[in-house]
Amino acid sequence: MEMHHNRQGWSFFFCLCMCGAICESFHYLMPEEKKSGSLVANVLKDLKVDVKELSGRGAQLISEGTKQYFQLDSHSGNVLLKNIIDREALCGQKDPCVLLSEIVLENPLQAHRIEVEIEDVNDNSPQFSKKEFLFEIPEHVPMNTRFPLETAQDSDIGENAVQNYSLSPNNHFRLDVQSHSDGSNSAELVLQKQLDREENEQFFLILSAVDGGIPKRTGTAQVIVKVLDSNDNFPQFGDSVYKVKLKENTQRDTLLIKVEAIDRDFGSNAKITYSFNQVSDTVSRSFMLNKQTGELTVAGTIDYEEERSYAINMKATDGGGLSAYCKIIVEVEDMNDNAPEVAFTSLTSPLSEDSPLDTVVALFRITDQDSGDNGRTSCTTEANLPFILKASVNKYYQLVTQQPLDRERISEYNITITATDWGSPRLTSTRIINVQITDVNDNAPVFEKSMFEMQLWENNIPGLLIGLVQAKDLDTEQNAKVTYSLLPGKISGQPVSSYVSINSETGNLYAIRSLDYEQVKDFNFTVSAVDHGSPPLSSQVIVRVAVMDENDNAPFILYPLHNGTSPSSDLVPRGAEAGYLVTKVVAVDRDSGQNSWLSYELLKATEPGLFSVGAQNGEVKTMRPINKRDSFKQKLIIGVRDNGHPSQSTSATLSILVVDGFSDPYMKIVDIPKEEMVEEKDHTLTMYLVICLVVISFIFLVSMLVFVAIKIHKRRKFIESSALNFPVGPNFPENCGDADAGSLSRAYNYEVCLAGGSLNSEFRFLRPLFPVFSMEPAQSQGVQRISSGSQEVPSHGAEGQVMNQARGAVSEDAAARSGGPSCTGNQPITANANIGQNDWLSYQ
Numbered sequence: 001m002e003m004h005h006n007r008q009g010w011s012f013f014f015c016l017c018m019c020g021a022i023c024e025s026f027h028y029l030m031p032e033e034k035k036s037g038s039l040v041a042n043v044l045k046d047l048k049v050d051v052k053e054l055s056g057r058g059a060q061l062i063s064e065g066t067k068q069y070f071q072l073d074s075h076s077g078n079v080l081l082k083n084i085i086d087r088e089a090l091c092g093q094k095d096p097c098v099l100l101s102e103i104v105l106e107n108p109l110q111a112h113r114i115e116v117e118i119e120d121v122n123d124n125s126p127q128f129s130k131k132e133f134l135f136e137i138p139e140h141v142p143m144n145t146r147f148p149l150e151t152a153q154d155s156d157i158g159e160n161a162v163q164n165y166s167l168s169p170n171n172h173f174r175l176d177v178q179s180h181s182d183g184s185n186s187a188e189l190v191l192q193k194q195l196d197r198e199e200n201e202q203f204f205l206i207l208s209a210v211d212g213g214i215p216k217r218t219g220t221a222q223v224i225v226k227v228l229d230s231n232d233n234f235p236q237f238g239d240s241v242y243k244v245k246l247k248e249n250t251q252r253d254t255l256l257i258k259v260e261a262i263d264r265d266f267g268s269n270a271k272i273t274y275s276f277n278q279v280s281d282t283v284s285r286s287f288m289l290n291k292q293t294g295e296l297t298v299a300g301t302i303d304y305e306e307e308r309s310y311a312i313n314m315k316a317t318d319g320g321g322l323s324a325y326c327k328i329i330v331e332v333e334d335m336n337d338n339a340p341e342v343a344f345t346s347l348t349s350p351l352s353e354d355s356p357l358d359t360v361v362a363l364f365r366i367t368d369q370d371s372g373d374n375g376r377t378s379c380t381t382e383a384n385l386p387f388i389l390k391a392s393v394n395k396y397y398q399l400v401t402q403q404p405l406d407r408e409r410i411s412e413y414n415i416t417i418t419a420t421d422w423g424s425p426r427l428t429s430t431r432i433i434n435v436q437i438t439d440v441n442d443n444a445p446v447f448e449k450s451m452f453e454m455q456l457w458e459n460n461i462p463g464l465l466i467g468l469v470q471a472k473d474l475d476t477e478q479n480a481k482v483t484y485s486l487l488p489g490k491i492s493g494q495p496v497s498s499y500v501s502i503n504s505e506t507g508n509l510y511a512i513r514s515l516d517y518e519q520v521k522d523f524n525f526t527v528s529a530v531d532h533g534s535p536p537l538s539s540q541v542i543v544r545v546a547v548m549d550e551n552d553n554a555p556f557i558l559y560p561l562h563n564g565t566s567p568s569s570d571l572v573p574r575g576a577e578a579g580y581l582v583t584k585v586v587a588v589d590r591d592s593g594q595n596s597w598l599s600y601e602l603l604k605a606t607e608p609g610l611f612s613v614g615a616q617n618g619e620v621k622t623m624r625p626i627n628k629r630d631s632f633k634q635k636l637i638i639g640v641r642d643n644g645h646p647s648q649s650t651s652a653t654l655s656i657l658v659v660d661g662f663s664d665p666y667m668k669i670v671d672i673p674k675e676e677m678v679e680e681k682d683h684t685l686t687m688y689l690v691i692c693l694v695v696i697s698f699i700f701l702v703s704m705l706v707f708v709a710i711k712i713h714k715r716r717k718f719i720e721s722s723a724l725n726f727p728v729g730p731n732f733p734e735n736c737g738d739a740d741a742g743s744l745s746r747a748y749n750y751e752v753c754l755a756g757g758s759l760n761s762e763f764r765f766l767r768p769l770f771p772v773f774s775m776e777p778a779q780s781q782g783v784q785r786i787s788s789g790s791q792e793v794p795s796h797g798a799e800g801q802v803m804n805q806a807r808g809a810v811s812e813d814a815a816a817r818s819g820g821p822s823c824t825g826n827q828p829i830t831a832n833a834n835i836g837q838n839d840w841l842s843y844q
Contacts (some may be wrong), residue, residue, distance in 0.1 A: 044077035049554040052266035090651040122213025126152035128221035152209030159212035168206035231320020238618025261316035268319025277315040336423025350436035374423035408474035441533025445471035458517035471529035585618035595644035
């Protein structure tokens with residue numbers, strides 16, 4: 001609340017001044033240390049107002065600062081002391097000490113400044129900083145020697161401050177007081193009589209300081225004068241120079257030396273104090289001196305490489321201030337505490353692998369800060385490296401190549417260089433340098449295999465991936481980048497590029513065309529791999545592609561061979577027993593392997609149970625004896641199926657005639673001379689046989705002439721189209737139609753002879769007469785049909801030749817069965833199969 005009033009009063013005062021109100025100042029005096037409530041002044045007279053007006057106008061006393069020292073009694077006009085004022089605490093030595101306040105009157109507003117000057121009173125005595133002052137004065141100090149004394153301090157000012165000093169009476173000293181221009185005084189102790197320590201060792205004097213106040217105040221201090229013995233002897237060292245040896249790295253606080261000086265004086269004059277005299281900072285950091293005993297100890301790190309010796313100046317001072325000097329020379333002994341250092345001047349990395357021998361890889365220097373054997377070094381490197389160290393002058397070494405480099409074997413070397421000194425114990429340091437080996441094109445691409453073998457199914461889609469050939473190059477970057485290509489060559493007389501292509505970057509091989517196993521079973525070509533180095537290196541590899549067979553050809557029936565008119569007929573004697581060999585169905589398949597394995601089965605028969613078909617050999621035999629009730633004409637439908645997946649099949653129709661006239665139903669297939677066949681009784685059969693033989697011979701001669709002529713003029717064409725194309729028939733049809741004719745790769749003709757002799761017949765392929773190579777498919781050839789009985793045969797071409805020879809063999813078979821030569825057009829038989837030229841087939 002009081003602060004609020006103060007702010008309000010000052011606001012009024014400033015407003016009043018701003019508005020041009022007249023401000024009048026009143027000055028009052030008041031001594032310090034007055035009691036609270038003491039009267040400072042009455043302001044009624046100075047304000048020229050009475051008590052009633054003073055109270056009516058709301059008079060207020062506002063003091064500067066935060067502390068209120070005065071208060072106004074508005075009923076009497078008295079300004080009273082609110083708090084005791086200590087001038088020394090309030091103003092210190094400041095003079096005058098004035099407190100400012102404001103009296104503010106309202107209605108009309110007036111402000112009057114009040115200055116209260118605080119007068120000093122002698123309430124403080126002079127004081128010295130210490131109660132005792134000690135002076136040690138040698139006994140031979142000259143007369144009138146002055147010793148300054150400390151001045152006393154008085155918080156009062158003016159006349160109340162210190163005005164004079166006095167000294168207790170004595171015979172040896174007097175006090176000399178001097179006044180200064182600033183009004184202060186100082187005192188000095190002046191020796192007026194020679195001192196004699198033996199007479200008086202010390203004096204006790206009282207120094208008094210007196211102020212000028214009323215009453216006067218005094219402060220005292222005791223001055224003790226101690227008479228010192230005369231120092232007329234200097235300390236003395238045993239030697240002027242001391243030499244000691246110190247090993248580096250000596251532990252701290254190790255005693256180095258103890259020096260001692262002797263003084264013949266007594267007491268303090270004989271007390272020696274040791275100290276360094278004008279030494280460097282290095283000595284100060286490295287050594288410590290005991291001032292009392294003169295012991296010199298190690299205080300820091302002693303390093304021979306930094307300082308090999310120290311010169312220490314030492315001073316011995318007695319109590320009288322006399323000194324003696326000596327020098328300590330410390331020689332530092334070297335210890336093997338520094339390992340050798342390897343500093344490289346140059347380093348060549350990366351380094352080409354074709355760098356010649358003695359190529360400088362690195363140049364470096366070995367240094368050791370130690371001395372003697374401790375600084376003598378040797379340098380070694382790892383063994384079994386293609387590098388060697390060569391020592392040079394001034395502790396320089398060269399790391400050079402001593403063997404050829406091979407980046408493909410080792411692409412980089414981390415070489416450890418070891419430097420060892422000859423100290424005890426030996427110290428070693430190592431530096432590892434990394435040397436990268438850059439590549440040169442010194443490796444040709446190498447294929448993963450010496451020969452690549454791949455497989456490809458026939459009837460493939462053009463562009464099909466066959467396989468992958470890859471070559472690796474031990475070089476790097478461009479030297480290892482490999483490009484693949486096909487070397488020129490022929491496959492079946494055509495360029496390799498018309499069969500396969502290769503991806504030059506990946507080595508993937510692709511088939512260009514669809515292949516036919518029956519035409520091309522395998523082929524070889526050469527792939528080249530070339531790197532991108534300079535100069536480029538290359539390598540080749542042979543790729544063999546085996547074409548795998550698919551079951552894309554249906555079986556082709558050689559016998560009975562149907563030409564689309566009427567089936568041939570086989571004769572069976574009535575009365576033939578069970579197991580009688582009627583005929584043999586012969587079929588081939590242009591496929592290979594499992595796809596060409598054929599099996600036979602009886603699909604349909606006029607009289608089921610009368611005949612059976614061998615599943616493996618196609619032999620048609622009787623299952624029971626033939627009797628008179630059996631039909632004269634028997635019709636069999638034989639199915640032939642291969643073993644492929646999916647399997648393909650075809651069928652053949654056999655017409656079997658049950659006839660009388662065979663004397664022996666158990667006939668065997670034997671080699672019967674023609675003379676015996678001529679003697680057969682059946683002249684009609686003989687005539688047919690002769691006709692068939694003449695036709696077959698004629699066709700044979702024509703076929704041979706055509707074959708020789710074509711082989712001479714178009715040999716290449718014969719090789720490429722060495723197979724006859726037989727159209728593939730569907731699986732067994734419901735009506736079991738005749739087998740379709742096709743082309744075979746090779747045709748073989750066989751002689752077949754039948755003769756009577758037993759009930760078991762023998763059917764034998766004796767030998768191949770000659771190979772027949774087809775030139776064009778049967779569909780493209782002109783065919784002239786020759787009618788012989790109920791069977792038509794081609795008049796020329798390989799197929800006609802095979803059929804005519806088969807018919808001749810059938811005629812002979814009929815003649816044999818009738819007991820004599822006979823020829824019929826209903827028994828053609830031909831063996832035409834994919835077999836080798838030296839293969840023999842026999843059915844028994």
